[in-house]
Amino acid sequence: MVQIVFGIGITALAGALATIAGSAEDTExxxxxxxxxxxxxxxxxxxxxxxxxxxxxxxxxxxxxxLWCALGxxxxxxxxxxxxxxxxxxxxxxxxxxxxxxxxxTTAYLGRTASLAKFGQPVYVDIxxxxxxxxxxxxxxxxxxxxxxxxxxxxxxxxxxPLPLLGLIWGIALGxxxxxxxxxxxxxxxxxxxxxxxxxxxxxxxGNIVRYAEAGERNSLDNGFFTHKIGGSASGVCFGLIVFLExxxxxxxxxxxxxxxxxxxxxxxxxxxxxxxxYIEVWARRNYGPYTEAKVVx
Amino acid sequence: MSAVAAKPQAxxxxxxxxxxxxxxxxxxxxxxxxxxxxxxxxxxxxxxxIGGVLIGFGTHFVPVGGAPAAMGQAPGIATGVAMLAAGAGxxxxxxxxxxxxxxxxxxxxxxxxxxxLMMAIxxxxxxxxYVFGMGIPSASGKVAKDPITGDTQxxxxxxxxxxxxxxxxSFVGGVTxxxxxxxxxxxxxxxxxxxxxxxxxxxMGVPAAQVMPIAVAAAGIxxxxxxxxxxxxxAYNITGTIEGxxxxxxxxxxRAIVASAVASALCGFVAxxxxxx
Numbered sequence: 001m002v003q004i005v006f007g008i009g010i011t012a013l014a015g016a017l018a019t020i021a022g023s024a025e026d027t028e029x030x031x032x033x034x035x036x037x038x039x040x041x042x043x044x045x046x047x048x049x050x051x052x053x054x055x056x057x058x059x060x061x062x063x064x065x066x067l068w069c070a071l072g073x074x075x076x077x078x079x080x081x082x083x084x085x086x087x088x089x090x091x092x093x094x095x096x097x098x099x100x101x102x103x104x105x106t107t108a109y110l111g112r113t114a115s116l117a118k119f120g121q122p123v124y125v126d127i128x129x130x131x132x133x134x135x136x137x138x139x140x141x142x143x144x145x146x147x148x149x150x151x152x153x154x155x156x157x158x159x160x161x162p163l164p165l166l167g168l169i170w171g172i173a174l175g176x177x178x179x180x181x182x183x184x185x186x187x188x189x190x191x192x193x194x195x196x197x198x199x200x201x202x203x204x205x206x207g208n209i210v211r212y213a214e215a216g217e218r219n220s221l222d223n224g225f226f227t228h229k230i231g232g233s234a235s236g237v238c239f240g241l242i243v244f245l246e247x248x249x250x251x252x253x254x255x256x257x258x259x260x261x262x263x264x265x266x267x268x269x270x271x272x273x274x275x276x277x278x279y280i281e282v283w284a285r286r287n288y289g290p291y292t293e294a295k296v297v298x
Numbered sequence: 299m300s301a302v303a304a305k306p307q308a309x310x311x312x313x314x315x316x317x318x319x320x321x322x323x324x325x326x327x328x329x330x331x332x333x334x335x336x337x338x339x340x341x342x343x344x345x346x347x348i349g350g351v352l353i354g355f356g357t358h359f360v361p362v363g364g365a366p367a368a369m370g371q372a373p374g375i376a377t378g379v380a381m382l383a384a385g386a387g388x389x390x391x392x393x394x395x396x397x398x399x400x401x402x403x404x405x406x407x408x409x410x411x412x413x414x415l416m417m418a419i420x421x422x423x424x425x426x427x428y429v430f431g432m433g434i435p436s437a438s439g440k441v442a443k444d445p446i447t448g449d450t451q452x453x454x455x456x457x458x459x460x461x462x463x464x465x466x467x468s469f470v471g472g473v474t475x476x477x478x479x480x481x482x483x484x485x486x487x488x489x490x491x492x493x494x495x496x497x498x499x500x501x502m503g504v505p506a507a508q509v510m511p512i513a514v515a516a517a518g519i520x521x522x523x524x525x526x527x528x529x530x531x532x533a534y535n536i537t538g539t540i541e542g543x544x545x546x547x548x549x550x551x552x553r554a555i556v557a558s559a560v561a562s563a564l565c566g567f568v569a570x571x572x573x574x575x
Contacts, residue, residue, distance in 0.1 A: 162515050176382050177423075181423045258404065
């Protein structure tokens with residue numbers, strides 16, 4: 001019983017850390033303009049729209065976070081093997097991983113923006129100086145949360161995978177969940193705030209991203225502030241649910257009916273999310289209605 | 299023949315010669331494995347090939363729209379197909395590895411359910427953000443009606459786009475893809491773990507308990523690597539984006555099966571050689 005209560009406590013803590021990680025990851029990727037919406041940041045100068053948005057698509061978010069979390073976890077694991085205190089080891093490992101992220105961010109911004117020189121896009125040194133540190137700070141939070149939850153899974157819950165491998169797996173999953181949930185909100189709702197609400201961006205408008213703020217030119221810090229409120233929070237909830245429910249069903253039900261308990265609970269959870277998804281889909285169709293008259297289809 | 303002079307071919311066209319060459323390569327690798335490590339090694343390689351094929355086939359189900367989906371210009375999840383499939387499959391591998399002690403059937407299904415659960419949550423949150431964050435309903439660009447629910451799609455596509463969000467059939471495709479990916483990744487892990495657990499103590503001359511961390515880590519990292527190989531192969535096959543099982547690109551799966559089988563066999567053979575030579 002004590003073991004189960006202990007497991008539930010660790011599961012809750014891991015879920016909370018995952019929620020923080022998801023939120024920080026999405027906000028970091030939006031401030032740095034990483035992921036699919038960055039295609040528009042890269043495209044805009046080619047269409048004649050010069051901007052002051054950061055531009056650092058180092059890689060897709062999943063492999064990027066896979067690298068940074070595996071690096072943080074690997075370094076923390078090495079420090080712990082040198083008998084360092086786990087808290088200090090994790091912090092130091094994550095600081096070093098965030099520094100690597102900063103190097104990637106800097107070279108990506110300079111390289112990508114310099115490649116747009118023929119379209120008149122300048123490299124803004126003040127943007128580089130003010131944005132890079134903010135993305136590094138958010139990356140540190142995300143990496144720290146992931147490495148800590150991996151340490152809990154490995155050390156307290158006894159998962160067989162070593163810490164660096166857990167960092168790689170959950171880093172990739174973090175990037176996948178964060179980019180899937182957060183990208184549309186940044187890509188459509190923020191970059192194309194000048195387009196109609198409640199509709200996708202017409203393909204003909206590609207590249208015409210919003211470049212001006214309430215006062216002066218818009219920069220990526222404004223984007224992070226805006227997207228964090230819904231996109232960042234939703235990404236946090238998404239990754240938090242994934243980590244929490246995956247561990248929860250294992251801790252509580254893996255010994256029920258020789259392992260079938262966890263499987264049945266997992267299938268029930270999938271069915272619940274299926275019903276919720278269908279409800280959301282139908283709710284949107286009923287409340288927003290069609291854009292055009294329905295056509296008779298065979 | 300130059301690229302300019304080449305006849306344009308549909309992306310989904312099958313090349314029978316390439317398929318036959320692929321099958322022959324597969325048989326050669328299997329024969330080599332039988333020669334180097336008959337019994338356990340060959341069984342492990344067959345398991346790895348089945349796992350790789352499950353991953354390659356499963357990735358075809360995952361609805362990914364890439365960059366256009368991030369602007370609500372196309373349906374699907376706004377990220378890379380290989381990356382999303384890897385995220386789901388590795389989440390499944392995490393659960394499957396945890397259940398390894400309960401037998402390979404339980405562990406493989408547990409891994410599959412873990413991948414399916416990850417995709418169910420992600421797909422639900424994608425629709426949540428489209429509907430409640432951006433006020434956009436789901437609409438497919440590839441079919442007039444959702445094959446499962448029968449909902450009409452065309453009138454829910456906003457002007458100048460190919461659709462947006464995740465129609466129900468795409469949600470089901472995502473969960474199916476996550477399940478197959480998670481099960482395939484776990485199967486690969488279990489096969490390699492079983493091989494390493496048996497061979498490493500003799501090879502290194504140490505007790506079995508002492509090699510367990512090495513066996514688990516090596517099997518785990520090979521499983522992750524094989525997952526990425528198969529997911530990327532499929533990403534090429536569907537040219538980066540797919541709506542799900544209703545997308546015409548889905549019909550390209552046979553050639554991905556052959557490619558995944560060959561790639562998994564080659565990578566698996568290398569993983570087996572570590573302990574076989």
